[in-house]
Amino acid sequence: xxKWFRWLWLFLFIAPFSSGWGQPINRILIPQMENxxxxxxxxxxxxxxxxxxxxxxxxxxxAFEDIISIYVSQILEIYETLSLSxxxxxxxxxxxxxxxxxxxxxxxxxxxxxxxxxFEKACYDYYRALAxxxxxxxxxxxxxxxxxxxxxxAKEYNRLIDVIDHKGSELYAFGKVNLYLRNFxxxxxxxxxxxxFVRIECPIDKKKYTxxxxxNLIKETFKKVLSNDGQSxxxxxxxxxxxxxxxxxxxxxSRHIFLSALxxxxxxxxxxxxxxxxxxFIMYENPSTKKPRFTRSTTDNLSSIxxxxxxxxxxxxxxxxxxxxxxxxxxxxxxxxxxxxEKVDINLIFNxxxxxxxxKFTTTxxxxxxxxxxxxxxxxxxxxxxxxWIIAKEVTQKFSPDTEVPTELIKLVYHCLKxx
Amino acid sequence: MKKNGTxxxxxxxxxALKLSGLIAQEMNYDNCWKSQQYxxxxxxxxxxxxxxxxxxxxxxxxxQTFGCAxxxxxxxxxxxxxxxRAIIQSIRNRKVSLRDDLDKILESKPPRPDNLARxxxxxxxxxxxxxxxxxxxxxxxxxxxxxxxxxxxxAVWTRIxxxxxxxxxxxxxxxxxxxxxxxxxxxxxxxxxxxGLERKKFxxxxxxxxxxxxxxxxxxxxxxxxxxDSMTLFDEVDSYKTYPGIYLGKGIxxxxxxxxxxxxxxxxxxxxxxLRIDTNSFRRTTPHYAELNYQAPESxxxxxxxxxxxxxxxxxxxxxxIN
Numbered sequence: 001x002x003k004w005f006r007w008l009w010l011f012l013f014i015a016p017f018s019s020g021w022g023q024p025i026n027r028i029l030i031p032q033m034e035n036x037x038x039x040x041x042x043x044x045x046x047x048x049x050x051x052x053x054x055x056x057x058x059x060x061x062x063a064f065e066d067i068i069s070i071y072v073s074q075i076l077e078i079y080e081t082l083s084l085s086x087x088x089x090x091x092x093x094x095x096x097x098x099x100x101x102x103x104x105x106x107x108x109x110x111x112x113x114x115x116x117x118x119f120e121k122a123c124y125d126y127y128r129a130l131a132x133x134x135x136x137x138x139x140x141x142x143x144x145x146x147x148x149x150x151x152x153x154a155k156e157y158n159r160l161i162d163v164i165d166h167k168g169s170e171l172y173a174f175g176k177v178n179l180y181l182r183n184f185x186x187x188x189x190x191x192x193x194x195x196x197f198v199r200i201e202c203p204i205d206k207k208k209y210t211x212x213x214x215x216n217l218i219k220e221t222f223k224k225v226l227s228n229d230g231q232s233x234x235x236x237x238x239x240x241x242x243x244x245x246x247x248x249x250x251x252x253x254s255r256h257i258f259l260s261a262l263x264x265x266x267x268x269x270x271x272x273x274x275x276x277x278x279x280x281f282i283m284y285e286n287p288s289t290k291k292p293r294f295t296r297s298t299t300d301n302l303s304s305i306x307x308x309x310x311x312x313x314x315x316x317x318x319x320x321x322x323x324x325x326x327x328x329x330x331x332x333x334x335x336x337x338x339x340x341x342e343k344v345d346i347n348l349i350f351n352x353x354x355x356x357x358x359x360k361f362t363t364t365x366x367x368x369x370x371x372x373x374x375x376x377x378x379x380x381x382x383x384x385x386x387x388x389w390i391i392a393k394e395v396t397q398k399f400s401p402d403t404e405v406p407t408e409l410i411k412l413v414y415h416c417l418k419x420x
Numbered sequence: 421m422k423k424n425g426t427x428x429x430x431x432x433x434x435x436a437l438k439l440s441g442l443i444a445q446e447m448n449y450d451n452c453w454k455s456q457q458y459x460x461x462x463x464x465x466x467x468x469x470x471x472x473x474x475x476x477x478x479x480x481x482x483x484q485t486f487g488c489a490x491x492x493x494x495x496x497x498x499x500x501x502x503x504x505r506a507i508i509q510s511i512r513n514r515k516v517s518l519r520d521d522l523d524k525i526l527e528s529k530p531p532r533p534d535n536l537a538r539x540x541x542x543x544x545x546x547x548x549x550x551x552x553x554x555x556x557x558x559x560x561x562x563x564x565x566x567x568x569x570x571x572x573x574x575a576v577w578t579r580i581x582x583x584x585x586x587x588x589x590x591x592x593x594x595x596x597x598x599x600x601x602x603x604x605x606x607x608x609x610x611x612x613x614x615x616g617l618e619r620k621k622f623x624x625x626x627x628x629x630x631x632x633x634x635x636x637x638x639x640x641x642x643x644x645x646x647x648x649d650s651m652t653l654f655d656e657v658d659s660y661k662t663y664p665g666i667y668l669g670k671g672i673x674x675x676x677x678x679x680x681x682x683x684x685x686x687x688x689x690x691x692x693x694x695l696r697i698d699t700n701s702f703r704r705t706t707p708h709y710a711e712l713n714y715q716a717p718e719s720x721x722x723x724x725x726x727x728x729x730x731x732x733x734x735x736x737x738x739x740x741x742i743n
Contacts, residue, residue, distance in 0.1 A: 185493070185494075187493050187494060188493075200734050200735065202735060241735070242734050242735050242736070255726050258725070258726055258729040259686075259722070259725070259726075261689075261734075262688070263688060263689070263691060263692065263735070263736050264736075265691070265736055270688065272688070273642075273671060273687075275670060275671070276493075277670055277718050277721070277722055278718050278719055278722050282670055282671055282672075282686060282722075283686075284670075284671030284672075284686040284687040284688055285686075285687045285688025286641075286642055286687065287642065287687055287688075287696070287697040287699050288699065289696045289697060289698060289699060290698065290699050290700050291654060291659060291698045291700060291701075374659075379656060379696055
């Protein structure tokens with residue numbers, strides 16, 4: 001009896017400690033992140049109040065921006081700690097971190113009409129938030145339902161994408177440029193401090209968005225490259241246009257500008273590789289365009305290599321069998337949509353349980369995807385999730401106008417796009 | 421009157437000088453393969469490859485091969501590459517295969533024009549009816565010289581002699597060929613292509629890389645692309661319209677365009693002409709450049725690229741609003 005009692009006592013003594021040791025770090029840190037997020041939401045609400053109602057001074061607004069930046073950096077630090085520690089799922093902390101960045105972007109967007117530099121700042125936060133989902137298949141936080149709805153102006157929003165859609169259309173005037181520096185060697189002769197990043201001025205540019213951060217970011221990346229095994233990377237948020245890097249001392253007609261030119265189109269992502277070339281460097285894009293698979297066949301391949309754009313066999317065939325070709329593609333797309341329906345919760349997409357309605361729904365999705373794939377959006381949209389959002393909006397408009405775009409529908413379109 | 425005459429003559433002289441200056445400026449990119457200071461590495465190689473193998477070596481079953489390199493901005497690295505190419509040529513000529521990691525051997529004891537690392541010993545596999553037989557292989561570097569050429573100021577060429585260390589291995593090995601350097605042949609072919617490109621002779625280039633042949637390799641990304649690989653570009657607005665393109669190196673390629681004829685671009689510039697690269701369409705129809713790891717000289721690529729860059733638009737065409 002005494003022996004049993006000793007064991008029981010030992011168990012009772014050790015149990016609280018063992019549960020303390022076993023408690024994962026994320027159980028402590030995630031609630032902390034959630035608290036900070038709540039603070040950010042409150043600050044955002046206050047910011048709107050003092051901006052629109054009290055018409056406060058810029059200094060006061062600045063103070064609010066600083067406060068929100070502190071919360072954001074705290075959240076990002078915790079997120080980094082969690083991702084480095086490798087404890088548990090990263091989905092919740094990633095979502096909180098992304099939302100925090102989007103909130104700050106929204107604050108910057110409020111003030112941007114007064115100071116155009118804030119569009120650029122907002123863009124960096126927006127891109128950073130979306131980049132967190134670059135290598136994962138989970139839906140970005142921006143499309144997910146918020147833990148608590150937020151009040152923007154007089155309207156309540158349940159998802160950040162709806163707020164961005166309403167307030168952040170100016171963000172789409174920028175393009176994202178990912179720079180990957182590689183193959184730089186210790187012998188590479190570059191005067192980094194003597195470089196300047198310049199935009200080719202064009203009279204058709206409507207609004208003079210800024211690109212102040214780009215120059216410094218490029219210099220920092222170049223400085224890192226030699227201490228980092230010849231490789232380094234960064235990303236830039238640049239308004240649409242053409243840019244180049246040149247040595248400050250050389251004149252404008254320097255040959256360097258042609259080698260280091262980069263071209264940015266609005267609302268697109270460009271991956272640029274930077275490599276040394278003779279005594280300077282070359283910046284070239286890493287092409288990512290793939291023609292949709294359902295438009296390719298063996299015969300396509302042959303004619304495309306031979307083609308000169310004017311009398312290719314493909315074009316002749318296009319004229320004769322345009323309709324049947326389109327029908328064929330629509331059937332393929334409908335099949336893809338049908339198979340992808342299994343990957344999402346169809347109960348959350350309108351009311352499509354009835355076979356006839358379901359059939360009509362898949363046809364509508366296929367038609368809208370087809371119309372987008374055949375237009376510029378397919379090649380120009382910089383993220384499959386963003387394109388899914390555009391398509392899902394159009395499907396909602398056709399299928400159930402004046403309702404919120406279902407998140408599951410965005411997921412469905414994303415899976416379809418991945419399969420073509 | 422005399423004063424006026426002198427004035428006019430001096431004006432004409434001044435104008436002529438100015439004009440010659442301007443021409444000289446443009447001449448930099450007029451002929452990428454011409455230089456007042458340097459000759460091409462190919463010319464250098466064609467001269468040195470005439471040198472016959474010494475009788476002493478010939479009598480002792482040595483064979484002579486050549487190698488050269490210009491890719492790196494470093495004489496030591498180029499020396500390693502040049503010797504590597506010469507040894508690999510010798511291995512090909514003997515119809516044997518490498519057993520050792522040649523790269524590591526050369527890196528650990530790098531050959532340089534100014535040091536005394538001149539002899540190496542490696543192991544090769546001699547093909548036999550049964551299992552391949554390992555054999556020791558002797559390498560002697562007879563010449564290793566750094567030369568400033570149009571391709572690179574730090575180019576290196578080498579002449580080596582090689583043989584089996586033991587007579588019995590020599591006796592069972594296949595009869596050796598005496599090709600001095602296949603790499604030089606490839607360099608010659610590539611030089612013709614690059615010279616043709618300076619005059620935008622795209623059809624000649626298409627013939628030389630057998631663009632219509634069946635592909636032997638399908639590179640999956642630009643990182644896998646080698647000189648002479650082909651690709652398809654399609655119109656951004658009407659994706660049915662396609663145009664051929666050929667990769668040259670360092671992100672530079674040449675292609676046909678809807679309205680501007682043949683252009684030489686870096687990746688991303690095709691969009692200036694309303695085109696997109698279909699990354700599913702990368703094809704290799706000629707294996708030689710990839711097999712011998714040929715890379716077009718950076719100086720030539722830069723020159724060809726810059727030669728025509730003034731003709732390009734500076735801004736992407738407007739294709740309508742994007743949601």
